[in-house]
Amino acid sequence: MRDLTTLSDSLGNLKNLDHLEIKESGSLESxxxxxxxxxxxxxxxxxxxxxDSLPHSIGSLSNLKYLNVQHNPKLKGLPESIGSLRSLxxxxxxxxxxxxxxxxxxxxxxxxxxPDSIGDLENLKEFNASKNDLAxxxxxMGRLKKLTDLDLNFNYFITIPECVFEMxxxxxxxxxxxxxxxxxxxxxxxxNLSHFDFEGSRVxxxxxxxxxxxxxxxxxxxxxxxxxxxxxxxYRLERI
Numbered sequence: 001m002r003d004l005t006t007l008s009d010s011l012g013n014l015k016n017l018d019h020l021e022i023k024e025s026g027s028l029e030s031x032x033x034x035x036x037x038x039x040x041x042x043x044x045x046x047x048x049x050x051x052d053s054l055p056h057s058i059g060s061l062s063n064l065k066y067l068n069v070q071h072n073p074k075l076k077g078l079p080e081s082i083g084s085l086r087s088l089x090x091x092x093x094x095x096x097x098x099x100x101x102x103x104x105x106x107x108x109x110x111x112x113x114x115p116d117s118i119g120d121l122e123n124l125k126e127f128n129a130s131k132n133d134l135a136x137x138x139x140x141m142g143r144l145k146k147l148t149d150l151d152l153n154f155n156y157f158i159t160i161p162e163c164v165f166e167m168x169x170x171x172x173x174x175x176x177x178x179x180x181x182x183x184x185x186x187x188x189x190x191x192n193l194s195h196f197d198f199e200g201s202r203v204x205x206x207x208x209x210x211x212x213x214x215x216x217x218x219x220x221x222x223x224x225x226x227x228x229x230x231x232x233x234x235y236r237l238e239r240i
Contacts, residue, residue, distance in 0.1 A: 004028045012037035023047040036060035042087075047071045059084035068092040070128075077113020083120035091121070094130035094151070109133045109156060119143040130154050130174075142166030153177055153197065165189045176200055188219040 004025040012034025018041055022028070028049040036057025044061070045068040046054075052074040059081025067088060069075065075096050096112050112132035119140025127144070128151040135156045142163035150164065153176040160175065165186035170193055177200035193215050203211060210221045 006030075007032050009034045011035055014038060016040055019043045021045045022049065025049050031055050031058075033057045039063065042066065044068070050074050052076055054079050054082075056081045058082070061085060063087055066090045069096070071095045073098055075112070078115055078118065080115045080117050082115060083117025086120070086122060088121050088124055090126045091124060092126075092128040094128045094132065097131055097133045109135060111135065114138055114141075116140040122146065125149065127151070137161040137163055139163050145169060148172065148192075150174070158182065160184055160187060162186060168192070171195065173197070183218065183222065185222045185225070188222045190215075190219075193219075 004022065005027040007022075007028065007030075009032045011032055015038070017038050020038070020041060020043070022031075023045065024047070026048065028051060030051055031046065031054060033055045034057070035055055036059070038061060040063060041061050042063050043066045044064060045066075047068065048071045051072055053076055054069065056079050058079060062085075064085050065087055067085070067090070070092050073096060078093065093112060097110060110133050112129065112134065114129065114137065116138045117140070118138060119142070121144060123146055124144050125146055126149040127147060130151050131154040133156065134152065135158075139162070141161075143166070145168050147167045148169050149172040150167065150170060151172075151174040153174050155178050157175060157178040157180060159180065159182045162184070164170070164173065165184070167190070170190050172195045173190070173193060174197040176197045180198055180201035180203055182205050183203055196215050196218070198211065206218060206221060210217055
């Protein structure tokens with residue numbers, strides 16, 4: 001569906017709908033609560049709209065496996081009911097803040113809201129929250145034990161949130177252009193990690209030759225390094 005200005009409550013009458021895409025509707029300001037009646041829905045995408053919230057009833061979509069709410073600059077965040085989507089495998093909420101500034105220059109962050117209930121998404125495998133003014137993540141995300149792909153690029157993290165180190169199955173971690181200055185020792189606990197993107201960062205506690213040697217080398221270095229690094233053992237990553 002494109003170029004919509006409103007969505008009727010009758011949307012909830014489409015009882016057999018399994019795929020719904022709403023995009024390029026810059027005048028659409030709300031999604032009706034009746035969407036929660038679409039019990040057969042497995043795939044939902046809402047992009048390039050003017051909505052500022054998602055209906056609470058979205059948590060009733062018990063068969064939903066894919067949810068994409070990208071490029072909605074007025075969207076404040078996810079509803080608490082998001083944690084009820086126990087079948088969800090993929091969640092994309094990226095590019096809902098379009099004014100990212102390089103490094104740490106931005107002073108007034110307007111972070112996209114991620115509720116603690118996100119930790120209840122026990123089957124989630126992929127989460128993309130790029131470009132959302134984020135500087136931290138809910139601790140509850142550490143319960144996402146099946147997550148394999150976490151994309152957080154173009155945000156404002158200066159370090160990797162501790163909850164990430166509890167994601168036992170994580171294989172891909174993208175934190176490019178987040179201005180990372182430190183990689184904590186907990187990074188070594190991500191034993192399934194195969195890809196880590198830190199482009200655009202100036203990491204100070206790991207030598208550049210170690211950083212560019214790959215995940216396994218970084219983890220070995222952190223395991224050998226004392227918790228409190230002396231200043232004279234710190235190195236500064238130079239951009240290539």
